[in-house]
Amino acid sequence: xxxxxxxxALLRSHIDGDNEQFLSVAMQVAAHEARLGHGTLAQxxxxxVDEARMRKATRSNRxxxxxxxxxxxxxxxxxxxxxxxxxxxxxxxxxxxxxxxxITEQRQHxxxxxxxxxxxxxxxxxxxxxxxxxxxxxxxxxxxxxPLFTVVFExxxxxxxxxxxxxxxQVFDAMAETRGVYFFDxxxxxxxxxxxxxxxxxxxxxxxxxxxFLEKDDTDSLIIAAxxxxxxxxxxxxxxxxxxxxxxxPDPDISGGILKAxxxxxxxxGMRWKEIIEASAGLSQAEIxxxxxxxxxxxxxxxxxxxxxxxxxxxxxxxxxxTSH
Numbered sequence: 001x002x003x004x005x006x007x008x009a010l011l012r013s014h015i016d017g018d019n020e021q022f023l024s025v026a027m028q029v030a031a032h033e034a035r036l037g038h039g040t041l042a043q044x045x046x047x048x049v050d051e052a053r054m055r056k057a058t059r060s061n062r063x064x065x066x067x068x069x070x071x072x073x074x075x076x077x078x079x080x081x082x083x084x085x086x087x088x089x090x091x092x093x094x095x096x097x098x099x100x101x102x103i104t105e106q107r108q109h110x111x112x113x114x115x116x117x118x119x120x121x122x123x124x125x126x127x128x129x130x131x132x133x134x135x136x137x138x139x140x141x142x143x144x145x146x147p148l149f150t151v152v153f154e155x156x157x158x159x160x161x162x163x164x165x166x167x168x169x170q171v172f173d174a175m176a177e178t179r180g181v182y183f184f185d186x187x188x189x190x191x192x193x194x195x196x197x198x199x200x201x202x203x204x205x206x207x208x209x210x211x212x213f214l215e216k217d218d219t220d221s222l223i224i225a226a227x228x229x230x231x232x233x234x235x236x237x238x239x240x241x242x243x244x245x246x247x248x249x250p251d252p253d254i255s256g257g258i259l260k261a262x263x264x265x266x267x268x269x270g271m272r273w274k275e276i277i278e279a280s281a282g283l284s285q286a287e288i289x290x291x292x293x294x295x296x297x298x299x300x301x302x303x304x305x306x307x308x309x310x311x312x313x314x315x316x317x318x319x320x321x322x323t324s325h
Contacts, residue, residue, distance in 0.1 A: 077151055
């Protein structure tokens with residue numbers, strides 16, 4: 001969009017009283033100036049827009065207002081608001097502190113920018129399925145009152161030369177227009193597809209495009225990628241992220257914390273927690289939470305307010321059976 005079209009769009013949104021559209025166009029102007037090499041001006045525009053949005057979000061105590069993606073972009077990303085907070089998660093202290101540091105840097109990014117420093121905003125989450133990576137993206141969006149955009153890989157990846165890179169560019173352009181948390185879940189899908197003979201060329205092009213877009217990106221949005229199989233990713237990817245956070249299966253303290261948190265509304269007096277926690281060994285955080293929910297369902301349907309040892313052991317056994325297939 002040229003400068004004249006930007007000006008027309010700004011005037012129209014102002015006349016229509018569409019404040020969010022006005023701010024979105026302002027972010028497009030910032031991105032345009034950045035591409036022209038006017039970095040200082042671009043950053044000033046972003047700061048002003050960010051301050052306006054944060055003030056509005058603070059007044060309404062709601063996330064940054066957001067129109068649903070339209071056109072081709074609607075098929076590439078799904079948009080939502082998140083009610084999840086870090087307090088909803090049971091995390092090891094070290095992991096919790098790293099996530100809190102990201103939130104603090106984002107909330108106080110103006111102070112960092114005044115000293116020529118940038119907040120962490122390109123994050124890679126590594127760990128087994130069900131270990132909390134997706135919930136982390138939701139929690140960061142919730143804590144920062146930002147919209148959560150989840151990239152839909154089924155729509156992004158195609159077999160046609162150049163088409164996927166073009167779609168990927170649309171996603172990165174959206175980051176400049178609307179500040180948010182952009183979540184690339186199951187990011188290893190790109191690496192895994194290299195083994196498919198018919199897709200090798202296209203996937204390599206996609207990977208190269210992603211590397212270029214990620215390196216050049218200087219927006220205020222958070223980019224979060226999650227992978228279950230880091231060994232499938234190109235080594236060059238790791239250098240492009242500001243932080244790489246590893247997740248693992250829960251230790252006994254975390255397992256116990258998840259079970260007790262999920263069953264806090266039930267009577268568990270006399271529960272043999274040590275036995276239950278030992279029985280849950282090997283299950284992910286998500287599977288342990290599901291086991292607790294299944295045990296709670298048993299109690300509710302039996303008109304009981306007490307969750308028993310048998311309820312939990314049976315539910316844990318079912319989860320282990322289902323995950324082994």
